[in-house]
Amino acid sequence: MRSIGVAVLLWSALGAVSLADNLDKHGVFTPKKIALGSVPSMDGQSYSGGFTLSAGEPLATLDYDYEVAGLPYFVASSVSNGPVEIEVKYAEQFPALSLNYSDGPSQFTTSIANSRRVETHRFTGDEIGATVTSMLSQPGQRWQSLRLLTGDSITFQTVGLQASVEVIDDLTNLPGKFSSSNAKYDEIWTLGVRAVTAACLDAGSQVPSWSSSEENGTFVPGTRPGISYRTWNLTDYVLNFESQIIRGGAGYTIAYDLTGNRDGVQIHLASEYPNDTTFSNINTTLFPANTVTLAYGYDFANATSMTSYILGQYDVPFNVKENVWYPVEIRVNSTAGNIVFSIDGQQVFDIILTEMGFTDEQLSFYGYASRGEGAIGFGGWQDQASYVRNVTATSLSDSSEVLYSNPMTDESVVVPEFGGQSNAYGVCLDGAKRDRYIWLGDFYHTTRIMGVANSKPEQIAGTWEFLFEYQADYGQFPGFAPISYQSP
Template identity: 40%
Template sequence: MSCWYSNFLPQQYQLGTQPSRATKRLQTGQSVTLDFDKNSVVTLDYGREVAGYPYFEISNVKGPVQIEVKYTEQFDGLNHVWADGPYYFTNGLSNSFRVETFNITKPGKLESYFVQGGQRWQSIKVLTKGHITLTEVGFVPTIDHINPDNLPSTFSCSNPTYNEIWKLGANAVAAACFDANSQPSTWEVTEEGAYIRGQKPGPGVHGMDWTDYTMTFSSKIIRGGTGWSVSQPISGTGLVLLLVSNLPEETTFVNTNKTLTPRNSIVVASGWGFVNQTTLDSQLVGSFPISIDIKEGIWYKISTTLLSGSQLSIDIDGATVLNISLTDYGVSALSAGGWGFGPYQDQSALVKDVTVHASNGTLLYENDMLSSSILSEYGVRQNTEALCMDGAKRDRLVWLGDFFHTSKILTSSTSRWDYVRGTLDYLLSTQLSNGLVSIAPQMGYNTSSLKEVLYSYYGLNDYQILGVLSFTGYVQRSGDLTWARGVWSSIQKQISWILGEIDSNTQLVSFGGFLGDAKGTAISAALVQALNEAAVVADALVDTKSAQSYRDTATEISKAINELLWNNELGIYVRSTSSNTSFGVVDIAFAISSGVASDERAASSLVRLADLKLTPGYKDISTTDAASADISPNTNGFLLAAAMEVNDTAIAKYLLDSLWTAMTNDEYSTGASWEYVAQDLSPGLSLFTSQSHPWGGAPTYVLTEHVAGISAATPGHKTWIVQPAILGFDLNWATASVKTQYGQLSVKWELGNKVLTVKVTAPRGTSGNLQLPSGLQIKDVQINGYQSPPGTIIPLQSGSSIVKIQLT
């Protein structure tokens, strides 16, 4: 297998009769032969998270030979029939399945039609008699092919583990963010209709509030079956249906699951799909044999009627083949929703001539499915914007609140400011007239149509606050004021909606959400932080009226938090006015990072973290059962930054040494940050866990901004602060560089023999201060060889400055 630098190639391999951890390094030009009778499986290890189109260079075939290919982030996924999938949460412009089968008939290059969103491991298994010789296997990238050791913004230090931890966030954003037009449509529009290969049914934007209708379409099965859904919201679950062909031997793969999808049957499921995947619960209603011999390559007219959310009937070419009550099978009545199309794994079909009639016969919808406009309508249009997903393989949605960490990681590593702008522009394009922004819009739709149907995607109201913080955090670090000015009115409208939700009696935020309870510490303090940061942006945009208004409101909310939510007896900020003895990680974190907590109250709150401490990191809430808790790098990331802001290096060090070090263990590592971590240091949601999830990558910016010590005092680092964490991490040196609009700003500090040396290289036209920890006992200070008054704050200018501090 040869090396081609622009593709993702496996680093190691292992041959055998079952998946086994790859230990043999692939050499340039090496080929691998798989044989049904001997060495039928090759396991490939890419070393870290990769994504793109799977391809296979085949030099020799004795067959034809069918091969089964599996993809997974964790090695153990290769031992499961569905690998670490399927992922029916969203179409995501990628393969919904983590297993696909190919029939190899001749040498040459074979490329999968679908993108695989993210994986480290891959296995290829020969299923039928014969053999094939592979000369190259890999992925054509659909993401940036980065070298984490050579990025525009960098960090390294004397602790190699911390260097790997810093890379976790950089690799996560590289895998979860991508360029415009890099994720092609998963449908193919042809002269015969929409050619749809096996995937999550893509629900259209019409009929989201419709019930009691008949949806009719024509379909020609190419392989295996044709699939569709009804009563299907764009976000959520509905009724998923599958018509299975007579499964002729010449087109049917030998690994086809004929128990789940028996020939000449209709398979019905309620929920996300036909099989469960951890939190994506599905209820298989059953496989119902039909009397018609369903042939491949023949057009059939299929009508589906669902009445009262329960009475399901299906006609094929006018003959009723299924008529059941879903309640007889334990399925609760389904709510309103539209329809979509998508066959099952390894299946493919053509779809055309879709109509929908009301129960009284009125025609509600008609589409011949011959125009490319259907791609946007059914949410499978190629991405037209540079975007960041919540995760590489799963949750391939643009989550508003989760972007809080992502935007900061980007500015501290890959410096892809266009990804931040593209994502925030996409989110703001969903803004309603009242100011609300969709919290998780899907790729593939026209966002103007999403506004009309995605009511459920405007929940989790605290994500509006985190969205504002994503904006302010980006502007502070980038200084991208031209872009900020263009979206400022939209951000202000969003802030106005949030301010309208402040309870007039308590001056606390009236809604609850992901972060915590209504009238609680976390959400109200997060708003204080958002308002104060928005005021800084307003200052930069010379909007002095807004700046003062935001600061005044932040002061009022801060006062209310301290008066109503501080429990003096417990020495902690509590969850809410209605839960005045429990507390959590985010309550502590945002009370500190927002500036709501005084130094004394911050210190007291951090002491109470002992009540939340687990083997790695901290559980979210004091009332959570410790025995069953998974640890969230997202919420612990808020805490990591807050602890460093008050120089509590002991807590920060514990988090780095336990929670984030677990992600570098090669048994599970993808080189990227995870969604959750279990207490045994494995991924926290088993195979479902997203192991390339930027919301878990906070150390990437925290190490840069607090351990190396580079931060922006004013937007864009026009003025900056270098405040390195010299003490508390057992480090001898640390260095970082950040790309700014003025050029590279870099710092390196070294400590030895009672001498601290700090070298700062700053772009022309900028200036800042070197701020030293108060715990240092300073005897003498020299700047570029010249004596300077000793002190903990040392003014510096642009250019290169070498500061030597003699310690007592």
């Protein structure tokens, strides 16, 4: 068992490693404008560094002027009546800053980027002058807000993003040029260049967030689950593993269609929410303390054109402690659509998916409807973190038949298997915010502007390298391909 202090140190160390990895490569993004008040505002003044959040002006709106991406960092110079908690939102479009989840969650990310667009940070006197980083990088954004949740006030010396894409403030420095007699055409070209430079990444720029050790297995931050490609065809099985919550809760995915990147059954275990680790903005409606929440779809909240369904909430018959290992068992009868969840030897639910009050059309996606068959994965909700270790799957009918096994202690094995490794090649994605996948159709039109913009042939060639690795024997390319998995 690890203490909270060690867990927090690990959390900070992960951010520090990520920060260092890209510092020399790309530099940092800093806001261009700031607006202080009580609600998000586009009416910002020039950003010069330090600013204070207080009861009179509890919210700062930061405008980066164009699409940026990277690992968020914060340096506080003073804290009054701490601990001070700050809720941070990220968004491509300004109106999203007023939404509960901003413009998230994003369901085509992997664990190398944060699918959540809202996160919380806690500052005490110990953090003054230190660089505090997030656990996960944020994909494309222009806007950012910081809202004071607790404490009297906090003064920030600086905030920004450790860039995971190229920093280009002055487009005249690019190899590609465009100038016409029509100012509107020039602006359209500028938008295209910004889109390409934010959506096309250099090799190694997307850094892992998972880490493994002999003692604690694998550290899993609170983002969209990392899915094991080795379990793509699991059916009629008993899944066993050990889970330890560091903060808030832990997420487990089963029945995921990895080949089609579709749906799945989501299971969330909530802790008892102890005061010393629980943030004041925790969503106890979605995840009450000491409960297991069951959902079908990509997540527990809807994303654009992707509906998720909460199937049920179930009380755990004891208080779920943080920093304590619990054995978890999930029995899956894919033939009957039956799922049984137990923790520490005590059954929490026994359900049949087709009897949960939803239609077959609702519990399907583009014609696919899993009843338990498919891949497994691990993740978590906003601000959460956990450990997982000793994962095994055995046949439902024969417990001696081992279908899958991974102690989760070897990072060189775990990270590539669960889609969390750094991108081996330069690559162009569908867009800066939503995806960490290559979409072939979008790549066709992306290449048309690269030659008259950033002119990085290694990003075009790298995209094809990824696609070649997933090309079928008979020649067909996939419609989309991930950038963070071990090559098939």
